[in-house]
Amino acid sequence: MSTQLYRGAFLLCSVPLLLAAFSVTKPGPLQKPLLPPAFDARATLALTRELSNLFPDRSPGSAGAIGAARWFSEQLGPYGLPTTADTWRQALPGGRVVQLQNLTAVAPSQPPGASVIVVMAHRDDTGAGPGANDNATGTAALIELARAYARPLTEAQSAVQSAHTLVFLSTDGGAYGGLGAVRFVERSEFRDRIVAVVNLDSLAGPGPPRIELAGDRPQSPAAALVSTATARILDQTGSGPHHPGFFGQLVDLGFPFTLYEQGPFVARGVPAITLTTGGNRPPSAFGDTAGRLATSKLAKMGRAAQELLGSLNQGLEVAQRTTSDVWVGDRRIRGWTIELVLITLLVPFIVASVDLFALGRRHGVRLLPAIRALRSRLCYWAFAGAVFTCFRLLGAFGSGPPRPPSPETSFAGDWPVLALIGLAVVVGVGWIVARDRLTPRRRVTAEEQLAGQTVALLALVIVALLVVGTNPFALLFVLPALHLWLWLPQHQRSPLPVRLGLFALGIVGPAIVVLSLAWRYGLGFDAPWYLVLLVVVGYVKTTPVVIALAGAAAASQLATIAAGRYAPYPDVRERRRRGPIRTVIRLIVLDVRARRTETRVARAGGN
Numbered sequence: 001m002s003t004q005l006y007r008g009a010f011l012l013c014s015v016p017l018l019l020a021a022f023s024v025t026k027p028g029p030l031q032k033p034l035l036p037p038a039f040d041a042r043a044t045l046a047l048t049r050e051l052s053n054l055f056p057d058r059s060p061g062s063a064g065a066i067g068a069a070r071w072f073s074e075q076l077g078p079y080g081l082p083t084t085a086d087t088w089r090q091a092l093p094g095g096r097v098v099q100l101q102n103l104t105a106v107a108p109s110q111p112p113g114a115s116v117i118v119v120m121a122h123r124d125d126t127g128a129g130p131g132a133n134d135n136a137t138g139t140a141a142l143i144e145l146a147r148a149y150a151r152p153l154t155e156a157q158s159a160v161q162s163a164h165t166l167v168f169l170s171t172d173g174g175a176y177g178g179l180g181a182v183r184f185v186e187r188s189e190f191r192d193r194i195v196a197v198v199n200l201d202s203l204a205g206p207g208p209p210r211i212e213l214a215g216d217r218p219q220s221p222a223a224a225l226v227s228t229a230t231a232r233i234l235d236q237t238g239s240g241p242h243h244p245g246f247f248g249q250l251v252d253l254g255f256p257f258t259l260y261e262q263g264p265f266v267a268r269g270v271p272a273i274t275l276t277t278g279g280n281r282p283p284s285a286f287g288d289t290a291g292r293l294a295t296s297k298l299a300k301m302g303r304a305a306q307e308l309l310g311s312l313n314q315g316l317e318v319a320q321r322t323t324s325d326v327w328v329g330d331r332r333i334r335g336w337t338i339e340l341v342l343i344t345l346l347v348p349f350i351v352a353s354v355d356l357f358a359l360g361r362r363h364g365v366r367l368l369p370a371i372r373a374l375r376s377r378l379c380y381w382a383f384a385g386a387v388f389t390c391f392r393l394l395g396a397f398g399s400g401p402p403r404p405p406s407p408e409t410s411f412a413g414d415w416p417v418l419a420l421i422g423l424a425v426v427v428g429v430g431w432i433v434a435r436d437r438l439t440p441r442r443r444v445t446a447e448e449q450l451a452g453q454t455v456a457l458l459a460l461v462i463v464a465l466l467v468v469g470t471n472p473f474a475l476l477f478v479l480p481a482l483h484l485w486l487w488l489p490q491h492q493r494s495p496l497p498v499r500l501g502l503f504a505l506g507i508v509g510p511a512i513v514v515l516s517l518a519w520r521y522g523l524g525f526d527a528p529w530y531l532v533l534l535v536v537v538g539y540v541k542t543t544p545v546v547i548a549l550a551g552a553a554a555a556s557q558l559a560t561i562a563a564g565r566y567a568p569y570p571d572v573r574e575r576r577r578r579g580p581i582r583t584v585i586r587l588i589v590l591d592v593r594a595r596r597t598e599t600r601v602a603r604a605g606g607n
Helices: 003-022 041-054 063-079 132-147 179-187 223-237 246-254 263-267 295-314 335-362 368-393 417-437 446-470 472-485 496-519 524-536 542-562 580-606
Strands: 083-091 097-107 116-122 165-171 194-201 210-212 272-276 326-328 331-333
Touching: 003 335, 041 063, 041 132, 041 295, 063 083, 063 097, 063 132, 063 165, 083 179, 097 179, 116 132, 116 179, 116 295, 132 165, 132 194, 132 295, 165 179, 179 263, 194 295, 210 223, 223 272, 223 295, 246 326, 246 472, 246 496, 272 295, 331 335, 335 446, 335 472, 368 417, 368 446, 368 542, 446 472, 446 542, 472 496, 472 542, 496 524, 496 542
Parallel strands: 116 165, 116 194, 194 272
Antiparallel strands: 083 097, 097 165, 210 272, 326 331
């Protein structure tokens, strides 16, 4: 490999970096409402205490959930805001089927039929605590905001005239992956007219004000919505709200994941944010009582939400699309320029890998045995994926809707030990069969090791291109491994600890996903199992899983070379006698081939 060619390829990165620098802008917020906020913090606090005391267990399907829905409708009834119920049956994480109910109250626009702004909060909880902060505070604030736009009861009263249709949405199943939000964005009659969504969640916690931006797909809310929310919170609290930093936002775009209800809206191109005092993960239900609420925080967040709604309602039309922009303080960097930078960083690796291939061909290095060895590894990882899929379809790991399960539930925290042991045993047996063709039988030459590395690196080129085709932001997890493992051929004769250390450093990139779940979302050692659960329920789709398995096959070939355990695929003279499993598989394959041949001959004879 030419190191000079590799370094020279990095010059291409200068152009997208310049584009990214020039794309940095500071979006201005929408104008403040003309009238000062009239948010009644005392009434909101009283509603919060009433809901959490009367119905402490509002878990979906419970008697408390039914009572909380009735209570919500009763609070808005006297103000001329009737609620409409959307009821459906839904499987929860773990497989239990319950009845859920979304409630909507609509303040019509002047003139009618205008675009829609949604203000929402989930009223359910996990049942592990009274849910005073999460999310009786959000539900109470939603009621207080709706009352300001209620129809007048007498001629002496005057209602606030709205330029948009305002939908006040109380969702069910929010603590179980935003099930109510998904239902609304997929089924509601307003879904095609929504221009902004403001979700209220845990408004009276001890943490600082925060804006949640992440979606279920690599997108982010419109800049006008984010900058306006930031300005209104700053006006009321005296400090700007927190949100994930630059690297955290890149991780969220590379691996889209959120535990808040703005996620389904952002994924469908609807600008949506969550206002909260929680962190990346909603606060724990244990000890979530009314006595621990930060009353002053509730008042400030309520007034900020009311001013935000006023700004959106009276301002110019909010941009009706999401973006992939990344925020740095009060400035944003265009997402497409970041994608271009990441793709350009891939070019030096591709150039160096192709150069390594050309170098090997010039020196007559045989690649076919290395290709066959990689093929065997691909088959093994495909087998592992197929076994996992069978266990999943049989319900060994549980089941649920394709939504992130709440970390508070036993479904997310209890590892199915017996099922995992069974999976490990079956996959282990598969490895015993596969390793017969992959273990060294003689001393492997330096040329054969180079061939194995070249084939593996070229396979990683294909994997990286597939990543670009699905989600370029996911290159964040791939690029460290690619550029570090590219130097493995240069250290072929280095001591074993150096080779293994270089390979281990490359694993840090893919490990970012697990580390993010463990640290940012407080999952700790449950993070690996939670990631598996996201695949089990279908939140993580099949395509990235297949790409990851292909990458694991190429990485395993590089790992065996680094560990000194690599062997090219043996030719006929080097192969051992077939064992019973291989013999059965071979007979089955030969029988299938014979039957196909007979069928073709019969058809040809008939013609």
